[in-house]
Amino acid sequence: MARSTAATENATTEDLQAQIATLKKDISSLTKTFADYGRAQGEQVRNGATEAYDAARVATEKQAADLQKQALAAYGDVENKVRENPSASIGVAAGLGFLVGLVTAARR
Numbered sequence: 001m002a003r004s005t006a007a008t009e010n011a012t013t014e015d016l017q018a019q020i021a022t023l024k025k026d027i028s029s030l031t032k033t034f035a036d037y038g039r040a041q042g043e044q045v046r047n048g049a050t051e052a053y054d055a056a057r058v059a060t061e062k063q064a065a066d067l068q069k070q071a072l073a074a075y076g077d078v079e080n081k082v083r084e085n086p087s088a089s090i091g092v093a094a095g096l097g098f099l100v101g102l103v104t105a106a107r108r
Contacts, residue, residue, distance in 0.1 A: 082089040
């Protein structure tokens with residue numbers, strides 16, 4: 001009986017070693033798959049962030065251009081009003097200067 005037990009132990013040991021080798025290959029393959037998946041997800045997140053940044057930059061540039069146009073239009077309107085009514089403009093400027101003087105004097 002000792003011989004048959006030794007033979008089955010050898011066969012079992014060899015089977016276990018083969019299974020361990022297969023498991024090592026499977027674990028290696030899974031590790032590589034997870035690493036590839038992580039890289040792909042990182043690339044996808046990076047691309048999404050780049051697209052969001054580009055969209056925000058374009059929107060900000062458009063808003064800045066619109067604000068600049070509005071400011072220039074408002075400046076032109078004020079300039080036209082001053083040319084139409086110079087005496088009223090001088091009175092408004094003097095009144096604003098007086099109010100600013102009062103406010104700054106009250107803070108002291």
